[in-house]
Amino acid sequence: MTNHVLLNNVQHKDLKVITRHGAGLGDEQMYVATFPAEFRTLQAHYPIVFRKAEDGRGFEPIVLFGFQAGENLFLKADGWDAPEIPLMIERQPFLIGRNGEEMLVHVDLDSPRVSRTEGEPAFLPHGGITEYLERINSILFTIHEGLQSNVAFVDALLKYELLESFVFDIELDDGSQNRLAGFYTIHEERLHVLDTEAIGALHRAGYLQPIHMVLASLSQFRALIDRKNRQHAARR
Template identity: 65%
Template sequence: MPRHAVLNNVDHKDLRVIRAHGERFGDDVMAAVTFPAEFRSVQSHYPIVFQKSQDGTTFQPLALFGLREGENLFLRGGGWDAAYVPLAIERQPFLVGFDGAEPVVHVDLDSPRVSRSEGEPVFLPFGGISDYLEQVNSMLLALHQGLQSTPAFVAALLAHDLLEPFSFDIERPDGTQRLAGFYTVHEERLQKLDGTALAQLHQAGHLLPIYMVLASTSHLRDLADRACQAGNERVHA
């Protein structure tokens, strides 16, 4: 269970964070949340898909790392096999909490990344914040602001009926698997939008992220290739 605490330089003066990636750090996840301002970086490596909320009223964009629950095909050789790690992963074990209306940095003290003996120091010897914590603060701010922008982006997609469900079949060494339950941008409907609608999307800053989603779909085939390679490695191990 997570054990969140407000980060401070008294209780956490000796806190260090292990920045490596692997299953033991909780990175064996199929996907992570992302947001429109991050799409340009994400689409270089991962498919961007949408998942319907539990109440069925909206959608959340995700960076896809695997093709089934608990699978991260980017965990290789004791590290993360991509030049960009989405902020929802990279910011761990830190998160944004609130003191009233004020956002404050929290840390999960039960995270396997937290240490007193190894990793990046969070604070300097006399209480100042380290360069690493400066980076974390920037990541958390970008993530917080980005997630706040997501509802308007999704609302624009829904207003123009631009989301559609899709399925994707993968031939694995242990059999055929179908990826389903996710949504993507309906390219034909996008192409049929008139100039006024496209101008509105552009002026609102939504058009570029939409094209980033479309560009990212080519990485579904990359994920399938990674899955087959991982399966063969297990078979031959």
């Protein structure tokens, strides 16, 4: 359940946010949305793929943490086991809401991160915002701009038929079989045979680098499988 409300320094003057990462804090997610400006930092740690948007008409890039719903192989007892954390995780429990054209910060009061007794305060004793909330505002703006940029980026990929579905079969060390399906990646062969006009258009739009970052991130599937194997071994 969610309970999104407009954040304000009167009703929420005592609001604190638990910023550590772990079980029970909303981090048990298989993936979150991402955007091209994040690809360079994330590709060194996570696979970046695409999924069909909820309306079924478009696609969105996502960063994978596991192979099944609710699985996050980067969660450890002492926190998040990677030096870079996607902004869609870092922004919790805040999000952007709209009042007409105005963008406003909302908070999910039902989030397990929301507290009155521990964590980072959102507001100063006399009502001003804290450095923590300033950082959240910056993160939310970056996310908003990034998600907006996804539309043109994905349109370009579709224009040049650069998205293809894939199925990833995984055999773990214990012999168990797993399959990752329903996702899409860059069609590398089609990318390599694009003519100079198409390559030039992608370059001018700033899309060649994020395309190659997506391809580079696929090497992280091996590391993700290793994490899955370690998890299975620890449970035996």
